[in-house]
Amino acid sequence: MSTLTTTRTEPTGARALAKRLSLHLDTLPTAAAVAIFIGMIVYGEAAYGRIVQFNTLSNLLINNAHLIILAVGLTFVILTGGIDLSVGAVIAFSSVAGVMLMNAGWNPWLAVLLMVLIGTAFGAASGVLVQHFHVQPFIATLAMMFLGRGLASILSTVPERLADDSPVRSLGAQIKVYDGPKVNDVVLTPGVIIAAVVVVAAFFVLHRTRMGRTVYAIGGSEQSAALMGLPVAATKMWVYIISGTLSGLAAVVYTARLGSAQNITGIGWELDAIAATVIGGTLLTGGAGFVLGSVVGALVLGLMNVLITRDGGIPPEATTIITGGILLVFVLLQRAVLARRRE
Amino acid sequence: MTATRPVVEMSAITVDYSGVRVLDDVDLTLYAGEVHALMGENGAGKSTLIGALTGTVPILSGEVRIEGEERMPAGVARSRAEGIATVFQETHLSPHLTVAENVMIGNEVRGPFGIDWKANRAHAAEVLARLGLDDLDPRSPLSALSPAVKQLVAVARALVVEPRVLILDEPTSSLDAAEVRTLLRVVRGLRDHGVAVLFVSHFIEQVFEVADRMTVLRGGRFVGEFLADELDRAELISKMIGEDIEALKALRSERLAHHYSASGEPTLRASELGRRGTLDPTDIELSRGEIVGFAGLNGSGRSELARLMGGAERADSGEIWMDGARVQLRSPGAALRRRVALSTENLRDEGIIRGLTARENIVLALQAMRGWSRPLSGGERAGLIETYLDALHLSPDDIDRPVEELSGGTQQKVLLARLLATRPHVLILDEPTRGIDIGAKLDIQRRVARLAGEGVAVVFISSQLEEVVRLSDRIVVLKDREKIGELSNGPGVTVDTIVEMIAADLDGAIEE
Numbered sequence: 015m016s017t018l019t020t021t022r023t024e025p026t027g028a029r030a031l032a033k034r035l036s037l038h039l040d041t042l043p044t045a046a047a048v049a050i051f052i053g054m055i056v057y058g059e060a061a062y063g064r065i066v067q068f069n070t071l072s073n074l075l076i077n078n079a080h081l082i083i084l085a086v087g088l089t090f091v092i093l094t095g096g097i098d099l100s101v102g103a104v105i106a107f108s109s110v111a112g113v114m115l116m117n118a119g120w121n122p123w124l125a126v127l128l129m130v131l132i133g134t135a136f137g138a139a140s141g142v143l144v145q146h147f148h149v150q151p152f153i154a155t156l157a158m159m160f161l162g163r164g165l166a167s168i169l170s171t172v173p174e175r176l177a178d179d180s181p182v183r184s185l186g187a188q189i190k191v192y193d194g195p196k197v198n199d200v201v202l203t204p205g206v207i208i209a210a211v212v213v214v215a216a217f218f219v220l221h222r223t224r225m226g227r228t229v230y231a232i233g234g235s236e237q238s239a240a241l242m243g244l245p246v247a248a249t250k251m252w253v254y255i256i257s258g259t260l261s262g263l264a265a266v267v268y269t270a271r272l273g274s275a276q277n278i279t280g281i282g283w284e285l286d287a288i289a290a291t292v293i294g295g296t297l298l299t300g301g302a303g304f305v306l307g308s309v310v311g312a313l314v315l316g317l318m319n320v321l322i323t324r325d326g327g328i329p330p331e332a333t334t335i336i337t338g339g340i341l342l343v344f345v346l347l348q349r350a351v352l353a354r355r356r357e
Numbered sequence: 358m359t360a361t362r363p364v365v366e367m368s369a370i371t372v373d374y375s376g377v378r379v380l381d382d383v384d385l386t387l388y389a390g391e392v393h394a395l396m397g398e399n400g401a402g403k404s405t406l407i408g409a410l411t412g413t414v415p416i417l418s419g420e421v422r423i424e425g426e427e428r429m430p431a432g433v434a435r436s437r438a439e440g441i442a443t444v445f446q447e448t449h450l451s452p453h454l455t456v457a458e459n460v461m462i463g464n465e466v467r468g469p470f471g472i473d474w475k476a477n478r479a480h481a482a483e484v485l486a487r488l489g490l491d492d493l494d495p496r497s498p499l500s501a502l503s504p505a506v507k508q509l510v511a512v513a514r515a516l517v518v519e520p521r522v523l524i525l526d527e528p529t530s531s532l533d534a535a536e537v538r539t540l541l542r543v544v545r546g547l548r549d550h551g552v553a554v555l556f557v558s559h560f561i562e563q564v565f566e567v568a569d570r571m572t573v574l575r576g577g578r579f580v581g582e583f584l585a586d587e588l589d590r591a592e593l594i595s596k597m598i599g600e601d602i603e604a605l606k607a608l609r610s611e612r613l614a615h616h617y618s619a620s621g622e623p624t625l626r627a628s629e630l631g632r633r634g635t636l637d638p639t640d641i642e643l644s645r646g647e648i649v650g651f652a653g654l655n656g657s658g659r660s661e662l663a664r665l666m667g668g669a670e671r672a673d674s675g676e677i678w679m680d681g682a683r684v685q686l687r688s689p690g691a692a693l694r695r696r697v698a699l700s701t702e703n704l705r706d707e708g709i710i711r712g713l714t715a716r717e718n719i720v721l722a723l724q725a726m727r728g729w730s731r732p733l734s735g736g737e738r739a740g741l742i743e744t745y746l747d748a749l750h751l752s753p754d755d756i757d758r759p760v761e762e763l764s765g766g767t768q769q770k771v772l773l774a775r776l777l778a779t780r781p782h783v784l785i786l787d788e789p790t791r792g793i794d795i796g797a798k799l800d801i802q803r804r805v806a807r808l809a810g811e812g813v814a815v816v817f818i819s820s821q822l823e824e825v826v827r828l829s830d831r832i833v834v835l836k837d838r839e840k841i842g843e844l845s846n847g848p849g850v851t852v853d854t855i856v857e858m859i860a861a862d863l864d865g866a867i868e869e
Binding site: 218227231233237238240301 | 413432433436437443445449450454458462463465471472498514
């Protein structure tokens with residue numbers, strides 16, 4: 015029997031560096047998001063002050079916990095190459111329904127459970143449309159978005175207030191973790207903790223379970239994933255269910271903090287969450303990205319709002335233009351990375 | 358090596374693809390500890406049979422037994438779980454994941470904290486080493502690899518499940534000689550460990566090197582099962598091509614008897630026809646009733662010359678005369694109005710119109726030539742379709758189905774019918790027989806011969822030189838974007854004559 019001898023070549027110098035870079039090309043957009051986040055903090059501190067301090071950063075987390083949860087859900091969907099436009103409308107329906115039921119005398123925790131399950135149901139419906147009826151994810155979740163918004167409007171068109179003594183409000187209650195000077199405290203809410211748990215769980219699922227790896231493989235090439243013998247159909251159902259369930263959870267967190275719900279809540283939040291995911295380095299075509307990147311993306315968007323408020327000179331209407339600009343920069347960066355990879 | 362026990366028995370498998378029978382009553386038996394080659398031409402049904410075994414193609418009727426137990430294949434995942442691993446023709450891997458992940462995905466080593474990446478990489482490296490890839494970093498992204506290494510990674514992926522049955526569909530087409538040797542060594546090693554290997558390859562030498570047993574398919578039918586030792590190469594080839602070889606021989610002698618000699622004004626004459634970077638200025642003449650073959654390798658300029666003559670591309674030098682009058686063929690439409698019809702080699706994108714039925718496709722060119730203001734009457738259409746159904750052996754069932762659902766051969770016939778409907782004086786056919794079954798090839802070649810008999814000047818291009826030799830009255834040989842000579846076809850001309858001509862020109866070029 016003939017033996018094949020392969021000559022082993024050790025990469026040296028520049029080649030080794032190029033190799034290391036090519037190994038980590040996928041992380042580049044996420045690293046860029048972290049760099050921008052730090053850059054914004056430094057700029058904010060230099061220009062306006064009072065950014066790098068406990069209460070500002072605590073508030074950043076508290077005010078964006080719901081967005082982080084949404085972005086995590088969308089990361090799953092976008093990694094498979096899909097999209098979920100329904101999350102904002104799901105929040106509206108779920109929160110209006112939840113608050114009305116609580117006010118009607120339901121057990122508040124039962125209502126909270128129902129709020130989450132409403133999200134699950136919407137996600138499952140999107141998943142069935144996409145997987146079993148072969149509807150484009152864009153169209154399927156657009157239909158769910160109109161359905162959710164419509165149902166919320168049927169229930170009520172005025173703000174539904176949550177009673178001040180409702181136990182659900184405790185989810186939004188501020189917990190002083192570290193007592194700083196004056197009001198400069200480290201503050202958390204159960205909502206922030208929920209968001210953190212969601213992020214850790216999502217990280218585990220995506221990087222340490224077969225289901226998570228299948229999510230990536232589907233995004234790389236759905237046909238290949240199927241021919242590799244991976245459970246494509248079940249996994250695609252799961253990502254929409256996860257995204258829907260997390261929108262329900264985000265509705266709970268947001269409602270608990272705000273103390274009221276309205277049918278127009280969450281308009282455009284799906285786009286914020288998509289933007290956060292893309293800024294965080296997830297490819298819109300699927301297959302590459304990190305859930306921690308999406309968290310950074312959500313914080314970039316949140317911090318941008320803080321800086322615009324602090325500046326005072328920038329009209330709030332310009333927020334969307336700046337979001338769009340940042341998004342564009344990141345999409346171009348991703349194209350550049352993909353182009354490098356092809357050559 | 359004695360046949361032990363059958364691991365896989367497929368009997369009387371029949372498969373339909375949208376109404377077209379692609380596998381008809383096919384048997385396949387795989388034995389443990391044997392390499393079994395599945396042989397057949399393009400379109401013989403090899404990939405379909407593999408799909409039927411792995412459950413990616415639904416079986417209409419027939420029986421599959423694995424280790425004697427009857428079961429219906431239910432997809433790649435189930436097959437893998439039962440120990441049937443497949444390496445598909447195109448490497449199906451995930452470009453964004455690393456090598457280790459691609460090898461292990463679906464079979465990851467898991468610890469208490471989920472997937473244990475370190476153990477996975479180690480396992481992947483071990484399997485890769487068996488394929489001679491011990492210096493491949495399991496952490497490198499798949500997209501950074503060459504097609505050959507990707508192919509080997511796909512094989513490694515199949516080995517991870519320690520399969521009882523390993524299916525390799527054209528695993529060597531992108532590999533170089535050393536990689537092929539490694540792969541064949543691994544295949545033999547697996548066989549010696551009792552794995553049943555199904556090996557599909559176009560490379561007959563490799564098949565004879567590694568296979569113990571062969572099953573030959575032809576046109577979706579089972580030809581026979583043979584022991585490799587009892588079959589020589591010539592026999593195998595004739596079994597793959599089949600009895601139609603007799604019909605082809607008959608066609609050849611018929612063409613030789615016809616032996617055309619040109620007289621009078623040529624139907625089409627081009628002088629110094631060329632386009633910078635595509636084709637050097639070339640002279641060519643086509644006469645009534647003559648078949649001119651263009652022979653040459655891919656990129657020799659044979660398709661380019663055809664496109665210039667058919668108006669698909671604009672010449673930047675030279676002139677074209679038709680029946681003595683100078684003409685400008687600026688577009689395929691202009692050419693068509695001069696009765697020059699071109700069928701390009703790119704059937705799918707430049708030939709048929711997907712979404713329309715075969716009938717609509719056939720009527721299209723004639724209608725375009727007439728202009729939209731004078732629609733064809735229903736009677737005219739029916740007559741037209743009637744003519745070509747017969748002439749090209751088109752099935753009446755196919756005629757009202759979307760053309761993309763038809764087999765390659767039928768699509769090519771539809772395209773030919775469309776061009777014939779315009780009653781061309783010059784018909785240029787670029788690779789009309791590529792990738793179609795032998796029956797359709799025969800139909801098309803017969804039809805082309807008949808057309809010449811009816812006075813059409815035909816250009817016939819095929820990378821199958823035998824076809825060119827069989828049909829042509831005259832053969833134009835091209836090389837490196839240049840016409841290097843012309844042969845008058847006769848009994849003394851064979852494929853070798855043309856090959857020698859091309860090779861001789863190469864020697865000349867080297868000596869210069």
